[in-house]
Amino acid sequence: MHFASDNSGPVPQQILDALARANTGYAMGYGAEAEMAEVTARIRTLFEAPDAAVYLVATGTAANVLALSALAQPWQTIFCTRPAHILQDECNGPEFFTGGAKLTPVTEAGKMTPEALRAAIDGEETRGVHGPQRGPVSLSQVTELGTVYSAGELGALCGVARDHRLPVHMDGARFANALVSLGCTPAEMTWKAGVDAVSFGGTKNGCLGVEAVIFFDPAHAQAFEYRRKRGAHLFSKHRYLSAQMLAYLTDDLWLENARAANAKCALLADGLRAAGADFAHQPQANMIFAALPRATHRKLFAAGAVYHLWEGGMAGPEDEPVTARFVCDWSLPEQEISAFLALL
Incomplete structure (x- = not known):
């Protein structure tokens, strides 16, 4: 993940x-x-x-x-x-x-x-x-x-x-x-x-x-x-x-790789949206900036997810939304996206 x-x-x-x-x-x-x-x-x-x-x-x-x-x-x-x-x-x-x-x-x-x-x-x-x-x-x-x-x-x-x-x-x-x-x-x-x-x-x-x-x-x-x-x-x-x-x-x-990365990002975006994530910007390529509660980030990190918090840190109220950046590359297995979304 x-x-x-x-x-x-x-x-x-x-x-x-x-x-x-x-x-x-x-x-x-x-x-x-x-x-x-x-x-x-x-x-x-x-x-x-x-x-x-x-x-x-x-x-x-x-x-x-x-x-x-x-x-x-x-x-x-x-x-x-x-x-x-x-x-x-x-x-x-x-x-x-x-x-x-x-x-x-x-x-x-x-x-x-x-x-x-x-x-x-x-x-x-x-x-x-x-x-x-x-x-x-x-x-x-x-x-x-x-x-x-x-x-x-x-x-x-x-x-x-x-x-x-x-x-x-x-x-x-x-x-x-x-x-x-x-x-x-x-x-x-x-x-x-x-x-x-x-x-x-x-x-x-x-x-x-x-x-x-x-x-x-x-x-x-x-x-x-x-x-x-x-x-x-x-x-x-x-x-x-x-x-x-x-x-x-x-x-x-070069185009095949980019299409794969963008498609995987779209799949991830759909799952984040369904889970109630708040998007800072409408993703148009292979990057997503979305806010989730701090407690959710903590759960995802504990399960092995790797991504970067963009605004805010892990100190603070557990229900406070914290924006993170998610990037998909050409090789990202779809089962890892599915596992990540299942945690949500």
Whole structure:
């Protein structure tokens, strides 16, 4: 009954097999291996972006901060939401890798609105050299609160950024989960809406450890290459990243995993709803934020359930509702969901 994170699950056999095949003989390093050329071609086809620059790194943090470092100047600010991973969970990595750019939260909610974004942008670049200048907009898709921007919402936000000539970055750690939730194409969820760069996640959706950084304007390529090397994120044995991503993209494994995770989340959500849980947000992908009485949490933890409390702790009245986060990954056995719901 493991609902702590989609980082916690195993790796599909297809990816392990691909790593084993890559682990034979010799290959050029640093991304010059044949597999990387195939990865680039497939991602360009997938995103309908024949000129896109494609790079691989091992972690989501590296993907986000290095992408932003290629889009932001040190004297600028990056616009994001308060719960954004780049603000809450990357240990000031964006500030470090951009050389000092700050982060400006647009809203306390998981999603930002065009009105809030415009107000935040208009509030900056008002103090000359004494204040930060306007920089990139960073959107999380899926958001950190389990919600998903529609293609229309993305287009409206990108339109505000475009009005101010600002680039847009998408943190797509759960890109596949959002895509299958919307039922659109990768192009419709990115550059066709106005996104300039995306961190295309693999690790949370079954990979051992690989993320792609995609720039739809290849003018950013050289800056990214230097920053990736200088930041110590260019793998010498790069073929082990390429092998993972190639297997991930083969036979739509990335979509199959995301569909499985989202379906299991929907099953869990139905059971929680039937048990009277109070949802903080309508789950749209593979994450749920729901409140249960503290006594119920205590019972679930004692029975071996693994998940994180989000607001509040275990000290307090037993009947007080406490919000928790539940995350489903592609491999979660349905019998574990059934066992969990039976406890409720």
